[in-house]
Amino acid sequence: MTFITSLSCALSLFILSNPAYACIKDKAAQEKLAQLQKAPDELSQLLATRIAPEPIERVHPRYPVNAARQGREGWAVVSFVIDEEGEVNDIIVKDTSGSKDFAKAAKKAVKRWKYKPAIENGKPIEQCVNMVQLDFTMGSDGTLGVTRRFKGKYKKAKEALENKDFKEFNEQVASIKKNVSMHLSEYNYLHLLIAEYQKIQGNKKQQLNHLRKVAKASTRLASKEQQLSTLYQVFVLEVELSKYRAAFDTYSKIAKMDEAKPYMKHLDEVLAKVENVISGDKNIIRQGNIKQDFWSASLVRHEFSLVDIKGNIDSLDVRCANKRHIYDVKENSTWTLPKSWKSCDVYVHGDDDASFSLVEHPVTSS
Numbered sequence: 001m002t003f004i005t006s007l008s009c010a011l012s013l014f015i016l017s018n019p020a021y022a023c024i025k026d027k028a029a030q031e032k033l034a035q036l037q038k039a040p041d042e043l044s045q046l047l048a049t050r051i052a053p054e055p056i057e058r059v060h061p062r063y064p065v066n067a068a069r070q071g072r073e074g075w076a077v078v079s080f081v082i083d084e085e086g087e088v089n090d091i092i093v094k095d096t097s098g099s100k101d102f103a104k105a106a107k108k109a110v111k112r113w114k115y116k117p118a119i120e121n122g123k124p125i126e127q128c129v130n131m132v133q134l135d136f137t138m139g140s141d142g143t144l145g146v147t148r149r150f151k152g153k154y155k156k157a158k159e160a161l162e163n164k165d166f167k168e169f170n171e172q173v174a175s176i177k178k179n180v181s182m183h184l185s186e187y188n189y190l191h192l193l194i195a196e197y198q199k200i201q202g203n204k205k206q207q208l209n210h211l212r213k214v215a216k217a218s219t220r221l222a223s224k225e226q227q228l229s230t231l232y233q234v235f236v237l238e239v240e241l242s243k244y245r246a247a248f249d250t251y252s253k254i255a256k257m258d259e260a261k262p263y264m265k266h267l268d269e270v271l272a273k274v275e276n277v278i279s280g281d282k283n284i285i286r287q288g289n290i291k292q293d294f295w296s297a298s299l300v301r302h303e304f305s306l307v308d309i310k311g312n313i314d315s316l317d318v319r320c321a322n323k324r325h326i327y328d329v330k331e332n333s334t335w336t337l338p339k340s341w342k343s344c345d346v347y348v349h350g351d352d353d354a355s356f357s358l359v360e361h362p363v364t365s366s
Contacts, residue, residue, distance in 0.1 A: 051118060051119035051120075052118055052127070053082045053086065053115040053116060053117055053118045053127045053130075054115060054116040055113065055114070055115055056086065056114040056115055056116060057112075057113060057114040058113050059109050059112040059113060060109060061105040061106050061108065061109035061110075061134055061136070062105055062108075062109070063105070063136055064099075064101035064102065064104075064105050064136075066101060067099065067101055067102065067136065070180045070181045071138060071181045071183065072099065072180060072181055072182060072183065073097075073136055073137050073138055073182075073183040073184045073187075074096065074097035074098065074099045074102040074135075074136050074184070074187070075096065075097045075102065075133055075134060075135045075136060075184070075216060075217060076093060076095070076096045076097070076102045076103040076105075076106035076107075076133070076134055077093070077094045077095040077096070077131060077132070077133045077134075077216065078091050078092065078093050078094060078103075078106055078107055078110055078131070078132055078134075079091070079092045079094050079130065079131050079296075079319070079345075080092070080110055080130050080131075080132075081126055081127070081128050081130070081319065081324065082115050082117060082118065082126065082127040082128075082130060083117065083126055084117050084124040084125060084126060085117065085124070086114055086115040086116055086117045086124075087114070087115075088110055088111055088112075088113050088114075088115070090317075091107050091110055091111060092294065092296075092347065093106070093107060094131070094296065095212070095213070095216070097184065097187055097213065097216075097217070098187070098213075102134075102136050105134075105136070106132075106134040109134070110132060110134075115127075118322075120322065125322065126323075126324055127321075127322075128319040128320055128321065128322070128323065128324040129319055129320060129321045129343055129345065133216060135217075137183075137184065138183065145185060146185060146186050146189060147186070149179070150176065150179065150182070150186045150189075153172055153175055153176045154176065154189055154190070154193065156168075156172045157169055157172035157173055157176065157193060158193060160172060161193065161196060161197055161200070164200075166197070169197060173190070173193070173194065173197075176190055177190075184217045184220045185220045187213070187217065188213075188214045188217055188218075188220055188221060191210040191211070191213045191214045192210070192211075192214055192230070194206075194210045195207045195210035195211045195214070195233075198210065204237055204240060204241060205241065207237060208234065208237040208238065208241060208243075211230055211233050211234050211237065212234055214230050215230050215231055215234050215250075218230060218231070224257065224258075224259050225259060227257070228254065228257055228259045228260055231250055231253055231254050231257075232254065232260075232263070234250050235247055235250040235251060235254060235267065235270075236270075238250060239270060239274060241286070242284055242285070242286050243286075243297075243298070244274055244277070244278060244284075244298075244300045245298035245299070245300055245343075246298060247271075247274060248271070248274075251267060251271060254267065255267075278300045278301070278363075279363060280362065281362045282362065283359050283360065283361060283362070284300070284301065284359070284360040285357055285358070285359050285360075286357070286358045287355070287356075287357055287358075288306075288348060288355060288356045288357065288358050289353065289354070289355045290311070290313075290348065290349075290350050290351065290352055290353065290354045290355075291352060291353075292352065293349060293350075293352070294347050294348060294349045294350075295347075295348045296345060296346065296347045296348070297345070297346055297358055298343075298344075298345050299337075299344045299345065299346060299360060300360065301360040301361065301362070301363055302336060302337045302338070302339055302341070302344075302363075303334065303335070303336045303337070303360070303361040304334070304335060304346075304358060304359060304360045304361060305332060305333060305334040305335070305358075305359045305361070306329060306332075306333055306348070306356050306357070306358060306359075307331075307332050307356065307357050307359055308355075308356055308357045309329070309331050309354070309355075309356040310354065310355045310356065311350065311351050311353060311354025311355060312350050312351040312354055313329045313348060313349070313350035313351075313354055313356065314329070314349045314350045314351075315327065315328060315329060315348075315349045315350075316328075316329050316335075316346060316347070316348055316349075317346070317347040317348075317349065318335070318337065318341075318344055318345075318346050318347075319344065319345050319346075319347065320337070320341040320342055320343060320344040320345075321341075321342040321343045321344075322340070322341065322342060323338075323340075323341045329348070329350075334361075346358070
């Protein structure tokens, strides 16, 4: 079979040192928001005193053969650690467009990347908060629009949803998913439709999951207004589900859009309330459920516990901008991280379907 030759693997690298993530301080809300948009934050200042890792070699991933034959597109987001030798280790696939072959290709490529290690006080150190999205597209800009086949099935699914015929809706969605040649524009339409279904069902977690997938390929949406609508919905759900650091990140993306100007006052008011919650005296509680070997969350406080554990949990991997530690987990364990550990993410590893509650304790707790 002759392969399509106009394949491109677009690589977009972003190191998670977002100012929104580390500048939660007890100041007036509007001052904080101004700092969020204009001024360096704690993490930026911290990184300025260190030498960040520098890429020496970034190998582009190989486009999976079957995906190329099928004309299929996708993406994968991976988290990784750069060790003291500049080697990439402990790669975790955090999210994908849905295809395992893209995730495998991305992971294999990132493993071969080489860096000059981060330097602190003249010594090489681990750099633990690194994340990259690798996009696999057909052609330099990918395939735009949808096929006639997809459009027909999508229309039937949409009509079923509007009529609240959920059995027919699920059958049509299952039929669409059988198409092995879907590209990102079609994936986006499908995820938006499923997100609307999850909204009707009252499942905010799944609604957010599907909207986030669209946001990661938002340049393939029909218009800037549609991009804004998607990001706005993501922001609202992240706030409602206590995913506060993610909400700050989404806010910063929205703030860069000219189309968002009429809505920024309202978003600023929401963020002010979020900051009050973070600096307040109440626990912040999130429900965790392990899927595909791990569950992850971004912390906004330095003291937290895992409680109500059901099932087997093997370990807790704490990855911060400048530190990392792996802990054993016992029932009702509590960890207090040094304040010098910035922008920390936790990865809970264990058996699939193990569940628990992550409780972040008030800043004032001892």
